Amino acid sequence: MPLPDHGMNRDELFEQVSQRKSADAKWEQGRTFSLIYPTGRQDVDDVLMEANRLYLYENALNPIRFPSLGQMELDIVEMTGALVNLPTAGGGTMASGGSESILMSVLVNRDRAQRDRGIEPAKGNIVYPTSAHAAFAKAAHYLELEARPIPIKADFTADVDAMADAIDDNTVLVMGSAYGYPHGVMDPIEDLSNLALERGIGFHSDTCVGAFVLPFLERLGYDIPPYDFRLPGVTEMSCDVHKYGYATKGASVILHRNSEWIGLQYFLYTSWPSGLYGTPTVAGARPAGPIAAAWSVMNYLGMDGYLELMRGLMATTKKFRDGIEAIPQLRIMGNPIGPLLTFTSDEIDTYAVCDLMDDRGWNLDRNTNPNGLHMMISPLHEKYVEEFLVDLRWAVANHGESRGIEARYN
Ligand SMILES: Cc1ncc(COP(=O)(O)O)c(C=O)c1O
Numbered sequence: 577m578p579l580p581d582h583g584m585n586r587d588e589l590f591e592q593v594s595q596r597k598s599a600d601a602k603w604e605q606g607r608t609f610s611l612i613y614p615t616g617r618q619d620v621d622d623v624l625m626e627a628n629r630l631y632l633y634e635n636a637l638n639p640i641r642f643p644s645l646g647q648m649e650l651d652i653v654e655m656t657g658a659l660v661n662l663p664t665a666g667g668g669t670m671a672s673g674g675s676e677s678i679l680m681s682v683l684v685n686r687d688r689a690q691r692d693r694g695i696e697p698a699k700g701n702i703v704y705p706t707s708a709h710a711a712f713a714k715a716a717h718y719l720e721l722e723a724r725p726i727p728i729k730a731d732f733t734a735d736v737d738a739m740a741d742a743i744d745d746n747t748v749l750v751m752g753s754a755y756g757y758p759h760g761v762m763d764p765i766e767d768l769s770n771l772a773l774e775r776g777i778g779f780h781s782d783t784c785v786g787a788f789v790l791p792f793l794e795r796l797g798y799d800i801p802p803y804d805f806r807l808p809g810v811t812e813m814s815c816d817v818h819k820y821g822y823a824t825k826g827a828s829v830i831l832h833r834n835s836e837w838i839g840l841q842y843f844l845y846t847s848w849p850s851g852l853y854g855t856p857t858v859a860g861a862r863p864a865g866p867i868a869a870a871w872s873v874m875n876y877l878g879m880d881g882y883l884e885l886m887r888g889l890m891a892t893t894k895k896f897r898d899g900i901e902a903i904p905q906l907r908i909m910g911n912p913i914g915p916l917l918t919f920t921s922d923e924i925d926t927y928a929v930c931d932l933m934d935d936r937g938w939n940l941d942r943n944t945n946p947n948g949l950h951m952m953i954s955p956l957h958e959k960y961v962e963e964f965l966v967d968l969r970w971a972v973a974n975h976g977e978s979r980g981i982e983a984r985y986n
Contacts, residue, residue: 597952601939606960608939609951611821615885616956620873624824627636627865627872634864637855638685645864648871655874656815656829659791660783660804667835669856670827670867674784675711675832676857680748682715683685684840685778685812685834689748691840693776697721700748704931705763707756709782732756732910734963750818751780754790754803758950759909760916766802769809784828785952787815792886795879800913804930805833817870820915822877822885822968826866826871892958896951899965903955903972909948920948932971938964 584592601608606616608800615621632644639646653668662668671677675935682702689695701722704712708725716723724747726738734752743750750772752763765781772779782791794800804810810833817827832838844854877885893915900906902920906926909918920926926947933949941950957964 580667584788585637586759602937604956605937606957606964607937607959609953610939613822613952613954614956615822615954616958618795620822620876623872623876624822625933627868628824631864633870636862636864636867637860642864645867648867652817652827652867652870652874653829653831655771656787656817656821657831660695660787660813660831661806662738662813662831663805663833665835665983666805666831666833668831668836669838669841670859670870671830672826672859672862672866673818673828674709674782674814674816674855675714676859677784677816677828678780679718679830680830680841680857681778681780681812682712682719682721682835683815685749685780686719686721686888687840688778688837690794695746695748696951698933699746701744701746702749702751703739703742703747705739705753705756707734707758707761707763708751708753709757709784712751721747732759732761734768734960736764736767736771737770743771743775743777747775747777749780750779751782753782754786755913755916756782757785757916759918759948760785760912760914761910762801762803762913764801765810766807769807770813771809773809779809780812780814781810782814783808783813784816785819785916786914787829788817788820788882789886792882793890793914795883796887797888798913799892803897805831807900811837817874818866821870821874823870824866827870828864872984889953889955892955893917896953896964898955899961905970905972909943909946915953916951917953918943918948918950920946924972924975925978928975929968929971931979932975935966936965936967936971 602610605837634642636645649670686700690697694853701724702716703724705728706725707728713723724742726742728909755762769779786978790800813831815829817823818825842854842856846852905921905923906919909920926949927942930942930949933940943950957978
């Protein structure tokens with residue numbers, strides 16, 4: 577559409593915006609199980625809105641002009657680092673999301689491998705389980721590294737022996753997920769990071785979803801296998817505040833065991849007429865709202881606030897899990913550790929079930945290989961468990977043929 581000749585009045589404008597928005601996912605009604613991580617608490621939402629309002633116009637590109645933003649970023653990195661036991665020699669930066677944190681980690685490891693091991697970037701490869709987030713394949717693509725996805729085991733965890741076989745002299749990074757997006761299961765981070773350590777290769781523990789879950793589960797007494805910088809082989813961790821840290825979108829942290837490596841992340845440039853230009857991540861101009869929101873929500877909730885939310889969230893997750901397991905045709909895939917689970921069936925077509933759930937307004941994501949339905953559970957879902965399970969039981973009892981992908985998007 578062309579730019580309108582004349583501006584609209586405000587009422588008409590927002591009437592149109594609301595109309596357009598009406599077809600979007602009804603996440604406020606607990607219908608969405610990925611993309612958004614609502615606490616369901618008005619007080620938390622108010623904090624996020626006020627922080628975003630206060631920093632609507634500022635630009636995080638320049639922390640000298642906006643020192644409050646620079647300091648908030650340092651605080652967020654430090655608070656996050658403390659949660660995952662970053663050593664004092666370590667450091668990190670914020671990024672716009674998990675994918676950018678991962679891109680920065682792959683970049684740093686590619687360039688570190690060139691500097692320290694003489695591996696030409698064009699010859700480098702990264703080794704990861706097929707359950708790794710797509711951001712690793714994307715980073716390999718952008719940075720022209722060979723991607724080596726390694727098939728996972730029947731329990732959906734990384735296959736350590738197969739990963740060991742795939743590593744060679746040109747491997748610049750090995751990774752595992754703690755925990756992974758597709759099934760919510762923990763990879764054997766200790767064994768995988770040891771593989772990398774023994775060979776002098778970087779190891780990325782991807783805790784984009786786990787960083788604001790696992791530290792709290794540990795404190796609540798859950799038995800959590802090691803996954804963070806307490807393992808000597810872990811060199812990088814990605815930690816998204818905009819997932820279970822409950823910040824609004826645009827807030828992730830990339831941490832390095834050695835703060836000296838952050839230099840490899842920076843782009844610094846002086847050969848243009850506008851003086852020194854430097855950025856730690858891909859973006860130039862950067863929104864300030866996500867930084868203010870992340871800092872504010874972390875300080876508003878504090879350790880006890882996160883623990884309280886986590887206690888409730890695990891109780892809600894158990895209700896979903898018990899309800900799904902009570903449906904004879906369904907089974908949970910693998911052993912999910914936190915508030916993320918996927919279920920499948922050996923008897924019925926779960927995509928056909930998902931079609932009926934779509935009709936009732938529930939947005940589940942479809943897993944492949946094998947087919948399954950994916951749920952990231954948030955505190956808001958507490959109010960909707962029973963309603964969901966009633967509809968799921970109905971959908972399992974009444975499903976027909978799966979309508980196929982065209983029907984879903986037309
Ligand atoms: C384990 C894991 N890593 C990375 C990402 C990518 O994060 P983002 O979508 O913020 O780029 C996700 C997103 O869900 C994830 O679950």
